[in-house]
Amino acid sequence: MHEISTKLTPMADFDNIRRIDGFEHIKNEYPTYLTDESKLSPEACDYLFFPMDESELAAILKQMSDRKLSVTIAGARTGLVGGCVPCKGALISLENFDRVQAVYYDQPATEWRIQSQCAVSLRSLNSQIASKNFPDLIRCGDSAALSGLQRFKNDPDHYFYPPDPTEMSASIGGTVATNASGARTFRYGPTRDWVRGLRVMLSDGETLSIPRGKYFASPGGEFTVYDSRGNDRRITLPSYRMPRTKNTSGFYAAPQMDLIDLFIGSEGCFGIITEVTVALLRRTDKMSVVQFLDSDEQAIDLVDALRNEKRVQLDFLEFYSGNALDLLRQRQKQDPKAVDMPAIPEQAGAALFFEFGFAPMANKLDYTALEETIKSNGASLSDSWAAYENRELQRLKDFRHILPETINAIIAERKKQHPELHKLGTDLAVPDSRLRDMWQVYKDRLSAADLQWVAFGHIGNNHIHINILPRNGSELQEGLKIYGQFAAKAVEFNGTVSAEHGIGKMKIKFLELMYSPEHLDEMRAMKLAFDPDSLLNPGNIFPT
Amino acid sequence: MKIVVCVKQVPEITDVKVNPETGTLIREGITSILNPFCEYALDHAVQLKSEHKDTEVIAITMGPPQAKSALLRCLELGADRAVLVSDLKFAGADTWATALTLSSAIKAALSDVNLILMGKQAIDGDTAQVGPELAEILNLPQITYGVEMHLTSSKKRLRVKRETESGYEVLEVRLPAVVSASKGDFIRRIPSFEDVLAARVKELREISADDLDLEETELGLRGSFTQVISVFPPQQKQGGIKLEGLEPEIAARQIAAYLREEQFI
Numbered sequence: 004m005h006e007i008s009t010k011l012t013p014m015a016d017f018d019n020i021r022r023i024d025g026f027e028h029i030k031n032e033y034p035t036y037l038t039d040e041s042k043l044s045p046e047a048c049d050y051l052f053f054p055m056d057e058s059e060l061a062a063i064l065k066q067m068s069d070r071k072l073s074v075t076i077a078g079a080r081t082g083l084v085g086g087c088v089p090c091k092g093a094l095i096s097l098e099n100f101d102r103v104q105a106v107y108y109d110q111p112a113t114e115w116r117i118q119s120q121c122a123v124s125l126r127s128l129n130s131q132i133a134s135k136n137f138p139d140l141i142r143c144g145d146s147a148a149l150s151g152l153q154r155f156k157n158d159p160d161h162y163f164y165p166p167d168p169t170e171m172s173a174s175i176g177g178t179v180a181t182n183a184s185g186a187r188t189f190r191y192g193p194t195r196d197w198v199r200g201l202r203v204m205l206s207d208g209e210t211l212s213i214p215r216g217k218y219f220a221s222p223g224g225e226f227t228v229y230d231s232r233g234n235d236r237r238i239t240l241p242s243y244r245m246p247r248t249k250n251t252s253g254f255y256a257a258p259q260m261d262l263i264d265l266f267i268g269s270e271g272c273f274g275i276i277t278e279v280t281v282a283l284l285r286r287t288d289k290m291s292v293v294q295f296l297d298s299d300e301q302a303i304d305l306v307d308a309l310r311n312e313k314r315v316q317l318d319f320l321e322f323y324s325g326n327a328l329d330l331l332r333q334r335q336k337q338d339p340k341a342v343d344m345p346a347i348p349e350q351a352g353a354a355l356f357f358e359f360g361f362a363p364m365a366n367k368l369d370y371t372a373l374e375e376t377i378k379s380n381g382a383s384l385s386d387s388w389a390a391y392e393n394r395e396l397q398r399l400k401d402f403r404h405i406l407p408e409t410i411n412a413i414i415a416e417r418k419k420q421h422p423e424l425h426k427l428g429t430d431l432a433v434p435d436s437r438l439r440d441m442w443q444v445y446k447d448r449l450s451a452a453d454l455q456w457v458a459f460g461h462i463g464n465n466h467i468h469i470n471i472l473p474r475n476g477s478e479l480q481e482g483l484k485i486y487g488q489f490a491a492k493a494v495e496f497n498g499t500v501s502a503e504h505g506i507g508k509m510k511i512k513f514l515e516l517m518y519s520p521e522h523l524d525e526m527r528a529m530k531l532a533f534d535p536d537s538l539l540n541p542g543n544i545f546p547t
Numbered sequence: 548m549k550i551v552v553c554v555k556q557v558p559e560i561t562d563v564k565v566n567p568e569t570g571t572l573i574r575e576g577i578t579s580i581l582n583p584f585c586e587y588a589l590d591h592a593v594q595l596k597s598e599h600k601d602t603e604v605i606a607i608t609m610g611p612p613q614a615k616s617a618l619l620r621c622l623e624l625g626a627d628r629a630v631l632v633s634d635l636k637f638a639g640a641d642t643w644a645t646a647l648t649l650s651s652a653i654k655a656a657l658s659d660v661n662l663i664l665m666g667k668q669a670i671d672g673d674t675a676q677v678g679p680e681l682a683e684i685l686n687l688p689q690i691t692y693g694v695e696m697h698l699t700s701s702k703k704r705l706r707v708k709r710e711t712e713s714g715y716e717v718l719e720v721r722l723p724a725v726v727s728a729s730k731g732d733f734i735r736r737i738p739s740f741e742d743v744l745a746a747r748v749k750e751l752r753e754i755s756a757d758d759l760d761l762e763e764t765e766l767g768l769r770g771s772f773t774q775v776i777s778v779f780p781p782q783q784k785q786g787g788i789k790l791e792g793l794e795p796e797i798a799a800r801q802i803a804a805y806l807r808e809e810q811f812i
Contacts, residue, residue: 032795292740345734364616368747384741392580392620393559395737 005221007262009209011231015058017066023051029094036077036096040170041509042425043085048075050093057277060095061208064538067093068206073541076271078177079124081170083430084507086181086270090542097122097176100277102139103131107151109199115155115162115283116199121176121276125168128175132162132283162283165191168503169404176276182251182268184503186319187358189463191284193249193503195267200280203266203273206538211274218262226262228533238265238532241525243518248432249464250499252506252517253544254526265529270505271540273533288391289318290361291399294377295351295386299324299446299458302353303439305380306462309357310435314372320463321356327406327457328354334409344402348386355462356403361391406459410470421475427482429489430510432466433498444492445469448485454478466502491516508542548602548702550592550662552626553649553681554585556610556617557671581617584666586624588728590736591696592664593625599698603627605657609637609648615751622746623738629749630656634756639768642672646680648766651759653685656752660723662705667692667727675727682725690718694731 023029026047030037037045049072054060067074073092080087087094100120109116119128131137135156140148167185168178177183179201184193191197200214209230220226224240241256254272255264266273296302302322309315323331328347335342359373377384390399414426433441449456449469460468469489473479490500490513500513515523527545531537541547559580581589589606596602606621608614609632618629632652640648653660663685668675675691682689694715695708704719710729720726738746756766764770788805790798806812 290740290743294740339734343734345737363619364613368744370744374744384744385739387740388737389623389740389743390737391743393578394580398737 004218005225005262006227006229007211007213007218008229009205009207009211009231012061012204012208012210013058014062014065014208015056017062020059020063021053021055025049036080036094037089039077039080039082039085039087041083041085041088041507043088043508045089046091048089048092048094052093052095053099054095054097055099057204057210060097060204060275060277063093063095064204064206064208068536068538071536073538075540075542076180076275078122078174078180079170079172081168081173081177082181082507083428083504084501084509086505086507086540086543087177088508090508090540090547092541095275097174097275097277100176102143103128103137104139104278105144105148105151106132106137106140106155107147108154109282112199112282115158116280117164117283118200118278118280119175120278121179122174124172124174125164125166125178126171128164129171132164133286135161161286163286164197164281165284166194166197169407175279175281179267179276179279180269180271181505182255184249184251186321186461188249188503189320189461190316190318195255195264197281198263198267198279199282200278201263201266201276202278204275204277206274206534206536210277213263213266214280215261215263220259220262222259224258226265236532238529239525240265241522241529243522243525246432246497246499246517247434248497248499249461249466249502250432251503252499252501252510252514253522254529268505270507270543272530272544273539275539287360288362289358289396290389290391291356291358291396292390293323293388293399293402294355294357294382294384295348296353296355296380296382297350298352299442301380301382302355302462303442305355305377305382306438308376308380309355310463312372312376315376316359317463318358318360319356319461321403322459322462322467323354323356323406324458325352327459328352330409330457331402331406334405342402342405343398344388351386356399357463363391403459406457407470410457410472413472417472417474421479423476424473424479427471427473427479427486429469429486430466430501430504431489431493431498432461432464432502433493433496435465437496437498438462438465441465441493441496441498442467445489448488452481452485454482454485461502464502465498487512487516506544511544511546514544548595548599548661548698549657549659550595550602550604550664551653551657551660552585552589552592552604552606552621553663553665553677554589554606554608554617554621555582555666555669556580556608556614557582557669579613579616581620582666582669582671584668584670584728584730585617586620586666586735587730588664588666588726589621589624589626590733591693591726591728591731592662593736595662595696595698596625599702605630607632607649607652607656609633609640609645609652618751619746622749622751623742624736625742627749629751631751631753632755632759633753634766636756636763636766639771639774640766641771641773642674642676643680643772644765644767644770646677646684647761647770648759649677650681650684651761652754655758655760656754662722663687663725665725665727667729678725678727685725687723687725688720689725689727690720691727692729693726694729696726 029051075089077087077096100122103119105118140152167187168183178194203211226238229235418424455472471482556579558577592604604626606626607630665678690707692710693707706719
């Protein structure tokens with residue numbers, strides 16, 4: 004079925020909705036609402052709204068539409084490309100949409116699911132799932148919600164929500180709007196793979212309820228959306244093919260695709276996600292290992308070997324380049340307590356960080372395949388750090404996070420001398436067959452430019468974050484130029500200009516490297532079919 | 548030199564939640580770990596071993612069969628072998644019965660021990676009694692709250708830096724002796740993948756009440772002088788004053804007025 008109808012939402016009294024008027028007031032009293040982790044500067048907006056429910060959200064959209072003011076939607080403001088940074092008009096914070104609504108077992112899919120309002124953070128969601136303690140359900144749940152919860156508690160197994168973006172304070176709605184991914188995307192895929200249902204408010208204030216598996220594009224590549232007044236809008240899918248990599252560049256498109264996938268990763272261009280239903284997975288014990296290696300090239304060899312060894316199933320596969328380890332060694336010397344790990348082995352010239360299933364109390368442990376793969380690549384199992392208790396797993400994760408923190412601290416220090424400086428972190432991914440080529444491009448170009456840089460991240464998905472640390476303004480300009488060259492190269496290798504951060508307001512130029520003007524027009528036509536007056540999230544994906 | 552490290556398995560949380568109706572600990576979803584202070588004690592033992600190659604480190608615990616995981620962790624972190632003292636008859640042991648059982652197990656299973664190390668306390672019970680009691684039962688000298696320890700050149704004495712409420716003391720004790728460990732100023736070890744796999748093939752011996760030279764009346768609940776009647780969390784401190792639903796400027800004025808009134812500013 005490719006036809007779907009929206010439903011009218013009752014509208015609250017606009018005057019009773021909590022709001023802050025005037026940019027000066029917002030800027031002085033609510034500055035944190037005006038940017039995200041991109042630290043992009045906002046354009047002056049007239050209002051900041053805090054709707055409590057969909058009826059208030061619909062009333063805001065109606066009023067803003069009448070006043071010909073656009074709206075920007077903000078979740079937890081953890082994005083890296085300025086998606087929620089206001090661009091004139093009004094800013095709507097969805098922070099009050101913060102209730103978990105149901106936990107239930109879906110019999111046909113044989114899986115546990117959580118239905119939640121959009122502002123619940125991943126940290127809160129995971130903590131409630133882990134403890135099987137859902138205060139919202141106990142406080143406000145009806146009998147069906149309470150019985151679902153009781154059944155969940157009675158299940159002897161424990162569960163988790165697999166997507167793990169680095170920033171666990173992200174809101175679930177935000178992670179769906181951006182199709183967030185993280186280290187475990189290597190095994191479990193991005194957020195898209197775990198979304199089972201969405202509730203979306205369109206720019207006219209009407210809502211769509213979209214379960215996965217019900218609405219599919221027609222063979223001609225169309226959806227038809229009817230509103231409560233009997234009008235219809237035809238959505239024609241773009242004709243491009245998505246890169247065969249992890250990707251958040253441009254709208255998702257595939258023949259006879261599920262309508263739900265159009266909204267996932269659309270960065271708020273089509274509608275406002277108010278509710279999300281996601282699937283959970285049974286939790287099993289894990290071991291994480293940081294395996295030290297001689298060189299970056301040996302690390303890439305081992306990545307290939309691990310991916311080709313079908314007996315080994317890793318949850319994630321991450322990378323520290325040799326120069327990243329050097330940076331961490333320096334930090335260790337300056338502040339050993341902050342790093343809180345034994346000395347990084349002197350001979351280590353790179354490292355891989357990976358996780359796999361592990362039963363600590365099993366009578367016999369057989370990791371022959373993994374051991375053989377590591378040893379046959381010339382690495383030694385004794386040059387590693389291993390963890391399986393929760394606090395130890397967290398310790399290795401903290402070690403992973405201390406690298407970007409250290410980079411941020413260095414940039415902040417340099418900014419004192421050169422205020423124009425900022426970090427340059429790439430987000431490019433290429434197909435498996437091009438990992439080695441792309442690495443060579445990075446290394447050759449950066450060495451020739453004599454810039455300070457480190458590399459880390461999701462090497463299992465050929466998605467390495469190159470971080471350039473400019474020392475002055477001219478190095479920043481040089482770095483920006485090189486980043487553009489890398490993006491063009493990634494496209495040449497059939498990769499993507501943004502694997503997980505999205506396009507937002509920061510990478511629009513890169514999108515033009517990846518898609519032809521015709522394809523960009525097709526995307527724009529889809530946006531206008533859903534949002535004819537371009538009310539929603541102006542400046543995201545398309546220049547204003 | 549032979550070093551015995553007495554360890555305990557504890558719940559992996561610091562804020563223990565208690566069921567208010569039954570007065571029992573809520574253990575749902577909580578995993579167990581090696582008590583952090585025991586890990587510090589083990590770290591000292593492994594450090595001594597790295598300084599004196601002819602040293603053997605043996606981890607020992609009294610606990611249910613699942614306490615084996617704490618011993619496996621010790622073996623991963625550098626212990627050479629381990630002893631699990633486990634029997635239903637040990638259930639309900641207080642600190643005295645625990646110390647008596649452990650001391651008897653050390654005598655029964657291990658000979659010629661030069662040094663017994665323990666954590667200063669377990670993070671679940673927080674009693675800090677088992678170490679000193681064990682020293683008394685075995686009639687050994689003891690130093691508590693050790694943060695650094697080195698053998699003297701004759702290897703017959705141990706020099707220990709210990710924490711006090713006002714600073715540090717450096718003491719020497721003749722061996723054999725019992726020393727309990729505080730956190731100290733070091734980075735915790737982490738095993739390699741190889742260490743984790745190797746731990747599974749190291750010797751882990753299990754002994755029961757039958758192996759000990761103790762009467763049943765000296766074991767577990769029967770051998771305990773104290774008994775836990777109930778467990779309850781301390782009364783929560785009252786929250787401060789919370790201003791809600793106010794414009795920031797008005798709220799700031801009210802806070803400033805309060806601070807002035809209470810003469811904080």
